[in-house]
Amino acid sequence: xxxRLQFQTYQKRLSATLKELSNPELLxxxxxxxxxxxxxxxxVKALDGLNLSVAGGSIFALLGPNGAGKSTTIKILxxxxxxxxxxxxxxxxxVLREPQRVRRSIxxxxxxxxxxENCTGRENLTLQGQLHGLHGADLKQRVDTLLDRFSxxxxxxxxxxxxxxxxxxxxxxxxxxxxxxxxxxxxxPTTGLDPEARAELWEEIxxxxxxxxxxLLTTHYLExxxxxxxxxxxxxxxxxxxEGTAEALKGELRGDSVEVELAEAAPDEAxxxxxxxxxxxxxxxxxxxxxxxxxEHGATAVPPMLxxxxxxxxxxxxxxxxxxxxxxxxxxxTGKTFQQAEAQQANR
Ligand SMILES: Nc1ncnc2c1ncn2[C@@H]1O[C@H](COP(=O)(O)OP(=O)(O)OP(=O)(O)O)[C@@H](O)[C@H]1O
Ligand SMILES: [Mg+2]
Numbered sequence: 379x380x381x382r383l384q385f386q387t388y389q390k391r392l393s394a395t396l397k398e399l400s401n402p403e404l405l406x407x408x409x410x411x412x413x414x415x416x417x418x419x420x421x422v423k424a425l426d427g428l429n430l431s432v433a434g435g436s437i438f439a440l441l442g443p444n445g446a447g448k449s450t451t452i453k454i455l456x457x458x459x460x461x462x463x464x465x466x467x468x469x470x471x472x473v474l475r476e477p478q479r480v481r482r483s484i485x486x487x488x489x490x491x492x493x494x495e496n497c498t499g500r501e502n503l504t505l506q507g508q509l510h511g512l513h514g515a516d517l518k519q520r521v522d523t524l525l526d527r528f529s530x531x532x533x534x535x536x537x538x539x540x541x542x543x544x545x546x547x548x549x550x551x552x553x554x555x556x557x558x559x560x561x562x563x564x565x566x567p568t569t570g571l572d573p574e575a576r577a578e579l580w581e582e583i584x585x586x587x588x589x590x591x592x593x594l595l596t597t598h599y600l601e602x603x604x605x606x607x608x609x610x611x612x613x614x615x616x617x618x619x620x621e622g623t624a625e626a627l628k629g630e631l632r633g634d635s636v637e638v639e640l641a642e643a644a645p646d647e648a649x650x651x652x653x654x655x656x657x658x659x660x661x662x663x664x665x666x667x668x669x670x671x672x673x674e675h676g677a678t679a680v681p682p683m684l685x686x687x688x689x690x691x692x693x694x695x696x697x698x699x700x701x702x703x704x705x706x707x708x709x710x711x712t713g714k715t716f717q718q719a720e721a722q723q724a725n726r
Contacts, residue, residue: 407467408434408561408592409455414464415616416450424450425461426616432594432609437587439607440596441704443719447616448596449489452565455594456486469560469592485554489565489596493549495539499530502538503552510557524552528582544575548582555586562586564595568602580606600704600716612708614719619711624704631702631710634676636683638669641693652690656682663709665718667695670709676700 409432416425425447432438440448453459455468457477466473469483494502503521507513512520525531528548538546547567554562567583568576583606587593597603603610604624611621620627636659646664653662658679659671669687673679676699687694705716712719 408432408436408469409438409594410467411451411455412465414451414454414461414466416454416459416461423616425454425464428464428613428617430611430618430621432592434592435587435590436608437583437593437595437606439603439610440594440613441598441600441603441610441708442596442613443598443716446613446719448613449565450616451613452486452488452563452594452596456484456563457481482557483559484561484563485557485559486563487550487554487565487567489569491546491550492553493538493541493546496537498535498537499525499541499549500534502549503556506553507556512556520556524555528552542575543571544578547571547575547579551579551582559591561592561594564593566596566598569598576602598716598720600708604704610704612704612711614708614712620707627704627707628702631672631706633672633674633702634679635700635702635706636671636673636676636679637698637700638671638683638687639695639697640667640669641695643667644690644692648690649687649692652686652692653683656686659683661710663713665715670706670715672706 409430411428411430414425414428415423417423428447428451430438430440430451440451442448450459454461455466455473457473457480460474468480471479471483473480494505497505500521503524504517507517507520522531525534528551530545530548530552533541533545538549541549551564551567554564564583568579571579580602583593583595595606608623609621610624610627611618612627613619620630643666649664649669650662653659653669653671656679658673658675660673662669662671664670671679671683680697680699684694684697708716708719714722
């Protein structure tokens with residue numbers, strides 16, 4: 379074979395290999411979870427056969443109300459807790475067999491802040507770096523990079539107790555990144571932040587993902603999952619009830635959602651009986667003073683709906699027609715709205 383031909387064959391092989399390597403289907407999953415179950419002592423089942431798969435380099439949101447099992451999942455995946463059964467791999471490493479190796483590959487920002495309020499931003503980061511075996515010029519450079527990266531450089535000499543909520547959360551994330559992890563866990567990163575700080579943090583999280591980090595975050599905020607995550611798993615009582623992209627999940631629901639607020643509570647049976655004859659409505663659900671229904675064309679379904687309710691003596695305060703939201707998806711899969719699920723958990 380001539381030298382030229384040899385070179386061409388080599389080039390072809392190289393390009394095929396590169397193509398294969400960049401095929402997302404062939405990239406190892408960042409997180410694989412199979413049938414995880416866990417019951418805490420004196421508690422209900424926190425996880426009940428949870429399955430997940432998070433693609434490398436993506437943002438994945440675990441969306442669920444209070445008590446759904448989000449933090450328990452994160453604790454198991456970050457080796458802080460053990461499941462009763464099931465298995466999980468993070469960055470390709472088994473969390474039960476090789477917890478030490480998993481810890482070196484991950485960063486974790488817990489629901490409760492890990493920032494030491496009595497130390498400055500720089501001291502917090504330096505200490506965290508030392509815990510991970512960094513020192514000298516290498517450590518200083520890493521701390522400076524992260525302070526810059528999270529716009530904390532000018533506040534780096536102030537004690538963290540003087541930071542705003544958004545600044546503290548950014549410092550928390552910087553702490554989780556000090557050792558350059560491949561997978562980052564964020565447990566409710568924006569809870570308690572004002573809308574501006576939340577939007578800023580969303581930008582940061584999206585940027586980290588664009589740089590190749592795989593991120594699993596948990597959230598109560600439907601909007602957060604919708605905005606940030608390529609894939610969402612909705613969890614309820616310890617297992618996944620629906621999974622997919624926000625668009626695919628919303629796409630499961632055809633038509634519009636119609637929500638009627640009643641002026642005063644009325645018996646469920648009376649409402650259901652009245653609306654049974656409104657053919658354009660489907661999936662009618664009554665909860666307290668709110669009636670949810672679906673209709674192919676929301677606007678045209680409203681007049682007959684109001685007529686039927688009025689004829690049954692049910693007084694209406696307001697009506698809202700909307701395109702499907704993740705809340706509708708949640709309602710479809712769990713039979714309750716997100717707010718109801720949160721209230722139920724709070725009363726448990
Ligand atoms: N250490 C514990 N001991 C006993 N029960 C626990 C413990 N931790 C969690 N639970 C229970 O397990 C269930 C799942 O809790 P988990 O903290 O995983 O929920 P979550 O989805 O993170 O909720 P939140 O949105 O409120 O943070 C809840 O019923 C909770 O009360
Ligand atoms: Mg939690």
